[in-house]
Structures are given as C-alpha cells and as structure tokens.
Amino acid sequence: MSINPDLLEKLRCPACVQQSDEDSRLDLVNEVWLVCQHCDRKYPIRDDIPVMLIDEGSRWQSTPVAELPAVPPEPAV
Amino acid sequence: MSQPQQDLVQRQFGANAERYVQSAVHAQGHSLALMVEMAAPRRDWLALDVAPGGGHSALAIAAHVQTVFAIDITANMLRAARRYARHVGQSNIVWVQGDGGQQPFAADTFDLITCRVALHHFVDAAAALRQWARVLKPSGRLVLVDNVGAEDAAAEAYVNQFEQLRDPSHVWMHPLPRLLSYVRRAGFEIARVERLLKPMKFVPWMERMQVDVPTQEQLTAMLWDSTGPARRFLNPQIVASETTFSLHEAVIAARLRPA
Numbered sequence: 434m435s436i437n438p439d440l441l442e443k444l445r446c447p448a449c450v451q452q453s454d455e456d457s458r459l460d461l462v463n464e465v466w467l468v469c470q471h472c473d474r475k476y477p478i479r480d481d482i483p484v485m486l487i488d489e490g491s492r493w494q495s496t497p498v499a500e501l502p503a504v505p506p507e508p509a510v
Numbered sequence: 511m512s513q514p515q516q517d518l519v520q521r522q523f524g525a526n527a528e529r530y531v532q533s534a535v536h537a538q539g540h541s542l543a544l545m546v547e548m549a550a551p552r553r554d555w556l557a558l559d560v561a562p563g564g565g566h567s568a569l570a571i572a573a574h575v576q577t578v579f580a581i582d583i584t585a586n587m588l589r590a591a592r593r594y595a596r597h598v599g600q601s602n603i604v605w606v607q608g609d610g611g612q613q614p615f616a617a618d619t620f621d622l623i624t625c626r627v628a629l630h631h632f633v634d635a636a637a638a639l640r641q642w643a644r645v646l647k648p649s650g651r652l653v654l655v656d657n658v659g660a661e662d663a664a665a666e667a668y669v670n671q672f673e674q675l676r677d678p679s680h681v682w683m684h685p686l687p688r689l690l691s692y693v694r695r696a697g698f699e700i701a702r703v704e705r706l707l708k709p710m711k712f713v714p715w716m717e718r719m720q721v722d723v724p725t726q727e728q729l730t731a732m733l734w735d736s737t738g739p740a741r742r743f744l745n746p747q748i749v750a751s752e753t754t755f756s757l758h759e760a761v762i763a764a765r766l767r768p769a
Binding site: 436440443444445446447448450451454457479480481482483484485486487 | 556577579581583585588589592604605606607608609612613614615616617619
C-alpha cells in the first residue's frame with residue numbers, strides 16, 4: 434500500500450463516520466485491508482485504491498481478519 | 511447513492527472510462543479553468559475532488575495544492591484517470607473508490623471540495639452537499655460545476671429525459687436557482703456564480719456513451735422535435751454539416767457559513 438499513513442488517517446468507515454469521527458477509525462491490515470475498529474467492516478485496497486463502499490465493507494464484515502485474502506479479489510461482475 | 515444507481519453509474523462509466531479521459535469537452539472545457547480560478551487554491555491545502563471521471567478536475571486542482579483525494583464510484587474510471595495522471599507526471603492525488611454521497615472521511619478534513627459535471631448523477635443532490643459540508647474545514651470552500659436544467663418546468667423535464675435516454679445513470683439536472691438553494695441549505699453561503707453556455711457536438715456526445723442506433727434515432731428526434739422553451743434551451747443547429755446543441759453549465763463557489 435503506497436498511500437502516505439498521514440493521508441490514510443483521513444479515511445473513515447463510510448457507514449460509521451456518519452455517527453462518529455472517532456468510532457469509525459480504520460486499521461490497516463496486511464497492507465491491503467482497512468478494518469473499521471467499530472463495526473468490523475473490512476474495505477479492500479485493490480491495486481492501491483481503497484474501496485470505501487459500504488456494501489464492499491459489509492461483504493467482509495463477518496470474515497475474521499486472519500482469513501482475509503492476501504490479495505483482495507476483484508468484485509464479481 | 512442507492513445501490514441500483516451505483517450499479518448504473520459503474521456500468522455506464524466503467525465501460526466508457528477511456529472516452530472520458532480523452533474527451534476534449536471534459537479535458538479542456540472553459541469551466542475547468544474557471545473552477546480553479548474560483549477555488550483560489552493554496553499550496554498547503556488538502557483538497558477533495560468528488561467524482562473526477564477522467565481525472566481532469568483532480569489534475570487541475572492537484573497542480574496548485576499539497577494533496578487531492580479523488581473519490582469516484584467507478585473503479586475503471588479511477589484506474590483510467592490514474593494512468594493519465596501518471597502519464598502527465600502528477601503524483602499528489604490519492605485515488606479512492608467510494609460514493610461521493612457517503613464520504614468516507616472524518617469531519618473537518620478538507621480545505622477545498624470540487625465537483626465538476628457529476629452532481630446530476632446523484633440521486634439525492636441535497637444530501638450529497640450536506641456530506642461535503644461535513645468533511646470541509648470550517649473555513650472550507652466548495653466549487654461546484656454542473657450542468658443545469660431549464661427553468662421552465664416542462665423544458666426541465668424534457669431535457670432531463672433527453673439526457674436520461676443517452677445515459678441511464680443521469681439522474682437530474684436541476685435549474686440553477688434550485689441548485690443554489692440546495693447549496694445554501696447544506697450550510698454554505700454563495701460567493702460567486704458563473705453561468706456558461708456549453709456548445710456540444712451531438713454525435714460525439716452520443717458516442718461517448720456508446721448509444722445504440724435506435725437510441726441515436728430517438729435522441730435525434732427528441733433534439734429536433736423539441737419546441738418552445740426546451741427548443742430554445744437545447745438550441746439545435748447544423749454547423750458545417752455537424753449537428754450541435756447547447757448544454758448550460760454553472761460554476762458555483764461557496765464557503766461554509768460560520769457556525
């Protein structure tokens with residue numbers, strides 16, 4: 434992931450940030466996932482582009498961090 | 511933005527991404543320079559460009575600020591825009607796939623938000639503007655460029671149907687007074703408004719969206735069968751054997767009202 438950490442810090446979970454700037458912070462996991470500290474939605478970083486779509490984050494919400502793919506798969510067309 | 515609308519935009523623009531990168535209307539339109547002028551960007555600013563499409567608006571701002579976040583719903587469009595940005599050597603743009611109406615950013619983050627010729631794809635333009643107000647710093651500035659609709663109600667509907675026939679992801683071009691009221695109600699005060707006439711070449715306009723032949727025929731009929739205020743608004747002409755018509759664009763500069 435080539436985004437400057439200071440800039441990455443500006444990103445929030447789009448679902449949770451509507452309620453709180455704090456309870457929507459994201460952890461960078463394995464360089465290619467952004468995991469919401471509050472709701473556990475997981476947003477993939479594909480080809481260095483964070484995919485901050487609520488539906489995409491929800492898709493991985495129940496997947497344990499340890500089981501996240503090392504390379505986020507492309508969405509089904 | 512609703513899921514069906516997200517899907518529509520991704521389908522329409524994902525399939526036509528490179529055409530938008532190459533489009534002279536989008537790369538060079540007068541509103542691009544005016545957008546930068548009205549933004550009065552500064553070197554230390556963090557900017558957000560919403561729905562950059564081919565990336566031209568993000569690139570124009572990136573040349574004047576520290577960093578631009580460019581957020582677009584369509585992955586293919588982002589990748590095409592990023593390729594173009596790399597090609598021209600601009601490296602201070604962070605590309606993010608997301609819904610411009612559900613901003614994935616903390617409040618009070620940006621000094622400047624720009625959005626050029628995209629708000630008419632948002633199902634709820636007023637809600638999107640409120641989101642932008644949320645992520646702007648208290649002194650933050652918004653420069654909104656969009657096509658605007660006719661102020662006559664029947665013509666407004668006719669021209670929007672004409673646009674929707676060409677591009678199903680087109681939601682609604684609002685007349686300028688309504689757009690300004692949305693901007694104000696989202697918490698902004700208007701600093702400056704410019705209205706531009708945008709002459710369009712009819713065939714390239716259709717080709718950017720790869721409309722099929724029956725739809726081209728319907729669009730041609732709608733253009734030439736238009737009457738009254740819609741006709742005056744679209745103003746179809748034949749210029750040097752080429753069909754042209756007019757779109758109307760507004761550039762709105764606004765600041766967040768002090769709390």
